[in-house]
Amino acid sequence: AQKITQTQPGMFVQEKEAVTLDCTYDTSDPSYGLFWYKQPSSGEMIFLIYQGSYDQQNATEGRYSLNFQKARKSANLVISASQLGDSAMYFCANLEAIAGGGADGLTFGKGTHLIIQP
Amino acid sequence: NAGVTQTPKFRILKIGQSMTLQCAQDMNHNYMYWYRQDPGMGLKLIYYSVGAGITDKGEVPNGYNVSRSTTEDFPLRLELAAPSQTSVYFCASSPALYGYTFGSGTRLTVV
Numbered sequence: 281a282q283k284i285t286q287t288q289p290g291m292f293v294q295e296k297e298a299v300t301l302d303c304t305y306d307t308s309d310p311s312y313g314l315f316w317y318k319q320p321s322s323g324e325m326i327f328l329i330y331q332g333s334y335d336q337q338n339a340t341e342g343r344y345s346l347n348f349q350k351a352r353k354s355a356n357l358v359i360s361a362s363q364l365g366d367s368a369m370y371f372c373a374n375l376e377a378i379a380g381g382g383a384d385g386l387t388f389g390k391g392t393h394l395i396i397q398p
Numbered sequence: 399n400a401g402v403t404q405t406p407k408f409r410i411l412k413i414g415q416s417m418t419l420q421c422a423q424d425m426n427h428n429y430m431y432w433y434r435q436d437p438g439m440g441l442k443l444i445y446y447s448v449g450a451g452i453t454d455k456g457e458v459p460n461g462y463n464v465s466r467s468t469t470e471d472f473p474l475r476l477e478l479a480a481p482s483q484t485s486v487y488f489c490a491s492s493p494a495l496y497g498y499t500f501g502s503g504t505r506l507t508v509v
Contacts (some may be wrong), residue, residue, distance in 0.1 A: 285442070323502065323505075324500065325488060325503075327498065371440050373440070373441075378446065378454070378456065379477070383446055383448045384431055385431065385443045385446060385456060385457075386431075386441070387440075387442050387443075388439075388440025388441045388442070389438055390438065390440050391438075391439075391440055397505070
């Protein structure tokens with residue numbers, strides 16, 4: 281069963297508009313963490329923002345904010361005032377205990393390809 | 399501060415050949431990970447390590463082996479390369495439960 285679902289394979293957005301990238305997750309672990317990563321065409325994975333399952337407030341990092349709705353199991357990324365340089369793949373990931381292991385691992389969604397148009 | 403360094407960046411292998419993907423980190427992180435990213439997909443965990451001498455399987459370990467003789471290094475070994483192993487491989491490290499730092503990736507093609 282897919283644990284991280286990103287329902288938007290691709291999005292086109294006008295420059296300076298706000299963008300919301302959807303992410304829903306499925307976990308039975310009460311302690312987990314949700315991440316968003318940006319992967320530009322150059323290929324590297326760039327950390328954007330983190331939300332812990334027990335955090336009371338939504339995480340924010342500059343132009344990035346996370347709309348965390350725990351009851352709905354959603355963790356949508358909001359990018360305010362989009363820029364051309366925001367064009368990239370965006371991945372949502374859940375950090376939880378690896379089954380039978382002694383560490384936590386990231387489970388990734390399939391990603392959303394965001395294209396910012398001038 | 400180099401962070402996580404992966405070598406090589408690109409490699410083409412013939413079916414049945416073997417190779418080692420190198421990963422080194424200089425942040426003294428205990429946790430290290432190997433992920434693969436297939437086209438159009440997110441990353442999947444191959445192997446991980448919680449410290450020197452300790453490794454364990456992730457979601458897709460078949461066809462790979464790892465070792466962790468030092469805190470800094472976490473090489474990934476492919477013994478008999480198959481076309482299904484064509485992918486981009488990412489090494490990552492973290493000091494504890496979160497705070498991942500990813501390497502820049504190795505793009506491997508098996509022909």
